[in-house]
Structures are given as structure tokens and as C-alpha cells.
Amino acid sequence: MSHQGEVQEAGDDLAATRLAGRGFFVTLEGVDRSGKTTQVERLCASLAARGLPVGVRGVPGGSLREPGGTPVGEAVREVLLHRPHAVSSWAEALLYAAARAQLVADVVRPSLEDGLIVVLDRYIDSSLAYQGCARGLGIDAVLEVNQRATGGLLPDLTLLLKVDPGRAAGRPGRPPDRLESEGLTLQTRVAAGYDELARRYPRRIVVLDGERPAAEVAAEVERATLVALSALPAVASPVEQGANGVR
Ligand code: TYD
Numbered sequence: 001m002s003h004q005g006e007v008q009e010a011g012d013d014l015a016a017t018r019l020a021g022r023g024f025f026v027t028l029e030g031v032d033r034s035g036k037t038t039q040v041e042r043l044c045a046s047l048a049a050r051g052l053p054v055g056v057r058g059v060p061g062g063s064l065r066e067p068g069g070t071p072v073g074e075a076v077r078e079v080l081l082h083r084p085h086a087v088s089s090w091a092e093a094l095l096y097a098a099a100r101a102q103l104v105a106d107v108v109r110p111s112l113e114d115g116l117i118v119v120l121d122r123y124i125d126s127s128l129a130y131q132g133c134a135r136g137l138g139i140d141a142v143l144e145v146n147q148r149a150t151g152g153l154l155p156d157l158t159l160l161l162k163v164d165p166g167r168a169a170g171r172p173g174r175p176p177d178r179l180e181s182e183g184l185t186l187q188t189r190v191a192a193g194y195d196e197l198a199r200r201y202p203r204r205i206v207v208l209d210g211e212r213p214a215a216e217v218a219a220e221v222e223r224a225t226l227v228a229l230s231a232l233p234a235v236a237s238p239v240e241q242g243a244n245g246v247r
Pocket of ligand 1: 033034036037067096122127131
């Protein structure tokens with residue numbers, strides 16, 4: 001049977017036996033204007049249409065964006081993206097990590113504990129690609145800070161939408177924020193950073209061609225998610241289970 005068939009057949013069973021108490025954490029990543037936000041929305045809608053428990057505590061069907069998702073996170077977002085200040089590379093990395101720490105504590109962990117499928121538009125890999133690689137702080141240094149900030153919470157699955165940064169820059173969209181204004185050189189380094197991360201984490205990161213029509217990308221995003229969900233083990237007894245979410 002196909003993985004997709006298995007998931008459909010599992011239906012409510014999946015929520016009851018595999019997601020209970022641990023949830024499932026999916027993140028979408030890519031350079032600016034890679035189409036992540038559209039794909040996050042489509043993925044949430046398609047999982048909800050299958051009757052799967054996607055969303056965050058208090059917002060069924062909802063997704064979250066980084067930086068943001070909490071009052072503290074939205075305030076940090078404002079400082080990082082919409083103010084003209086020069087921000088040093090480490091200040092930038094630590095502000096993203098601060099917003100993330102709050103989001104994980106307030107929303108992501110509680111939602112995973114509720115057995116939800118949590119979909120996030122950007123997470124740790126954004127910091128590793130933008131601050132670790134493009135800004136030159138180093139993947140390991142930025143990872144260490146973020147592991148402390150999140151208590152070591154990594155996604156179960158990360159979907160990397162690969163697009164050529166030059167072509168992505170030409171896509172229509174809202175006016176550029178501070179990082180986008182830094183242009184193609186930064187985005188090219190970010191893209192190289194993501195390639196490095198995909199090599200480092202081949203099991204967690206699934207690379208998808210983000211240049212195809214949005215509907216085709218959406219089908220691939222959904223398929224990869226269903227495959228990963230169907231591979232989740234049935235929930236073990238509390239004694240056998242590790243600390244929730246720390247994988
Ligand atoms: P956003 O408006 O969410 O852009 P996009 O739609 O492209 O995701 O802005 C997020 C910007 O912040 C984007 O340029 C990437 C950057 N960023 C980092 O540099 N580090 C991080 O850890 C995160 C989460 C985002």
C-alpha cells in the first residue's frame with residue numbers, strides 16, 4: 001500500500017496512536033520569496049481536509065511564522081525587519097533565537113503535547129542558513145545557541161523549497177524587508193547555506209524543487225509530509241517514551 005493510502009486508512013487512528021502526546025513538527029524553509037508561505041497555508045488546508053489534527057493550541061488549522069507567533073516574537077520581528085537600525089550579526093542571531101525561545105515555550109511544545117501537527121514557516125534552519133552561513137557566524141555556533149533557546153527541539157521534517165535566488169528575487173511580492181533589501185549576494189549565500197544543511201541532515205531535510213507551479217509543489221509537500229507521518233511509530237508506553245519533543 002502507498003504511504004498516502006496508509007495514512008488515509010489510519011485516519012483518526014493516526015491521531016490516537018501515533019501523534020498522541022508527541023505531535024509532529026514540520027517546518028518549511030527556503031530563500032526569501034521561495035513560496036514557503038503559500039505552501040504552509042496549502043499544507044495546513046490539505047492536512048485538515050484529511051481530518052488530520054493540524055494547527056496550534058487554540059487555533060485549529062493554523063500555522064505560525066518566524067520571527068513572530070507570540071507578542072514577544074512580533075515585537076522582535078518589528079525590530080529585526082522593519083526598523084532601519086544597523087544590527088550586528090550576533091545581535092541578529094540572538095534576537096531570532098529569543099523570538100524562537102518564546103514561541104517554542106508558549107506555543108510549539110504545548111501544541112505538540114496536545115498531539116497536533118505543527119507547521120512552521122521558518123525555524124532553526126533559517127538561523128543556520130542566514131546567520132550561520134550567510135553572515136559567517138558558523139553553523140555550529142548558531143546551532144548551539146538555538147539548542148539552548150529551544151531545549152533541543154528539532155523538527156521531525158523540514159521541507160526545503162529550492163529556488164534559484166536570482167529568479168526568486170524577480171517574483172512579485174510585498175516590498176522588501178531589511179534582509180531582502182540586502183540583495184542577491186546575501187540570498188546566494190543563504191542558498192549555499194541551505195544546501196550545506198541538506199547535506200548535514202539528509203534524513204530530516206527533504207529538498208523539493210520550488211520552481212515548479214505552486215500546485216505541483218503543494219502536491220510534493222503534502223506527499224513528503226504524509227510519508228513522514230506514516231513512518232511514525234505507534235506511541236510507546238510512557239516509560240519507553242523519551243522526553244516529549246526532544247528528538
Ligand atoms: P519574512 O517576512 O518571514 O520573509 P519570508 O516570507 O521570506 O520568510 O521575513 C523573515 C526574514 O528573516 C527573512 O529574510 C529571513 C530572515 N530570518 C533570518 O535571517 N533568520 C531567522 O532565524 C529567521 C527565522 C528569519
